[in-house]
Amino acid sequence: MDYKMKGGATLTDADFERMASEAAAGQYPGTPGTWVVRPQGRPTLCDEELVTIAFKVPRSQRDALDRQAASRHETRSQFMRNALDRALAAS
Numbered sequence: 001m002d003y004k005m006k007g008g009a010t011l012t013d014a015d016f017e018r019m020a021s022e023a024a025a026g027q028y029p030g031t032p033g034t035w036v037v038r039p040q041g042r043p044t045l046c047d048e049e050l051v052t053i054a055f056k057v058p059r060s061q062r063d064a065l066d067r068q069a070a071s072r073h074e075t076r077s078q079f080m081r082n083a084l085d086r087a088l089a090a091s
Contacts, residue, residue, distance in 0.1 A: 045081075 003011045022028070057065075069079035 001013055003016075005011060065079065066076055069076050072079065074082070
C-alpha cells in the first residue's frame, strides 16, 4: 500500500518496514540536531495560576457573543478575557 505524506512524498509498507528495522538498529538518517521538547497541553496564558469562572446567560446572548468573537477572529474565551481586561482597565 502507498501512503502520501503531507510534503508530497509517497511511502510504501516496505519503506516503513525498512525505517523500523533501521531505527531498531539505532540507525537514523540525517544529521543529529537539537531536540525541542515542549510541555504537553495548551500554551500558558500567563505566569499566574488560572481559575475558571462560570455563569449562565440566555442562549441568544451566547449566540451574539459567539458572532462577535468570530468577527474578531477570536475564540469565545479570548473575547471574554479581552472584554474583562477592558472593563477592569476602565475602572
